[in-house]
Amino acid sequence: EVELMESGGALVQPGGSLRLSCGASGFTMTSHAMSWVRLAPGKGLQWVSALRGNGQTTSYADSVKGRFTIYRDDSNNTLYLEMTSLKVEDTAVYYCARGPPLWTSVAYFDSWGQGTLVTVSA
Amino acid sequence: DIQMTQSPSTLSASVGDRVTITCRASQGISTWLAWYQQKPGKAPNILIYKSSSLESGVPSRFSGSGSGTEFTLTISSLQPDDSATYYCQHYSSSYPAFGQGTKVEIK
Numbered sequence: 001e002v003e004l005m006e007s008g009g010a011l012v013q014p015g016g017s018l019r020l021s022c023g024a025s026g027f028t029m030t031s032h033a034m035s036w037v038r039l040a041p042g043k044g045l046q047w048v049s050a051l052r053g054n055g056q057t058t059s060y061a062d063s064v065k066g067r068f069t070i071y072r073d074d075s076n077n078t079l080y081l082e083m084t085s086l087k088v089e090d091t092a093v094y095y096c097a098r099g100p101p102l103w104t105s106v107a108y109f110d111s112w113g114q115g116t117l118v119t120v121s122a
Numbered sequence: 123d124i125q126m127t128q129s130p131s132t133l134s135a136s137v138g139d140r141v142t143i144t145c146r147a148s149q150g151i152s153t154w155l156a157w158y159q160q161k162p163g164k165a166p167n168i169l170i171y172k173s174s175s176l177e178s179g180v181p182s183r184f185s186g187s188g189s190g191t192e193f194t195l196t197i198s199s200l201q202p203d204d205s206a207t208y209y210c211q212h213y214s215s216s217y218p219a220f221g222q223g224t225k226v227e228i229k
Contacts, residue, residue: 035218037166044223045158045166045209050216059216062123095165107213108156110177112165 002026002111004096009116016086016120022079022096022113029072030055033099033106034079036070038092039115048094049081053104064090086120093117124148124212128221136229141197143224145210150190154214157186157195159206160223166209170195202228 008020020036036048049060049070058070069082079096094116097109125148135141145155153173158166168177170186173193183198197204205228210221 037220039160044207045160045211045220047211047218047220050218057216061217100171106216106218107154108168108171108211108218109158109166110168110171112167114165 002098004098004111004113006094006096006113006116009094009118011119011121012086013122014086014088014120017082017084018086018118020081020083020094020096020116020118022081024077024079024098027098029053029077029079030074031101031104033104034070034072035097035099035106035109036079036081037095037097037109037112038090038118039095040089040092043092046092050106051079052106053099059106083118086118088120091118091120123217124151124214124219126210126212126219126221128208128210128224130224131222132225132227134227134229135200137200137202139200141200141204141226143195143208143210143226145188145193145195145221147191147193147212151212151214153189154212155186155188155193156211156213157184158209158211159204160209161206169208197226200226200228204228 035050098111099107157170160166
């Protein structure tokens with residue numbers, strides 16, 4: 001069974017940093033593109049960042065480019081999102097999401113974690 | 123970047139009604155479109171991919187259609203469990219994007 005489990009969400013001050021983790025079981029991340037998607041209070045879903053199956057090719061939404069870094073540790077099948085220079089508008093539930101099998105580039109998302117809450121506030 | 127626009131933003135319908143949600147892309151995306159259902163406090167759940175392909179395990183009352191810039195999600199007979207927010211998402215580039223969502227309420 002495919003499972004994704006996020007952790008690392010917290011209350012952080014503006015300008016601060018945080019690292020989110022997403023542990024996977026039931027599949028190997030090297031065979032899938034993985035993304036982070038967020039849901040801000042009162043807003044809709046927003047794609048944040050993606051890492052292709054090759055583990056090298058990344059993409060970012062303009063709103064986080066230069067501040068967030070996505071990467072993967074294949075030894076423990078875990079995806080990370082390093083967030084720096086956090087802003088109030090980064091407050092959201094952050095989900096990790098898996099792309100479908102045989103698609104190593106960014107596609108739709110066939111499995112999601114339960115989400116982890118990041119609150120940026122003074 | 124490609125923008126996705128859904129309509130309506132909210133709709134209220136009765137059990138058994140046929141419901142249609144529209145999603146428009148700012149430029150052509152072929153059939154690279156997915157639909158999700160999200161309930162409060164829960165993760166999104168994939169319903170449809172490649173515009174009209176039903177994800178395994180999703181009830182057959184859900185269907186999708188369209189290509190290019192205009193797409194629809196149809197619920198053929200609305201059920202109480204269908205109360206949720208629905209999102210479209212394009213994946214025609216390395217920068218996928220969601221529509222703003224459509225909240226479906228049961229009268």
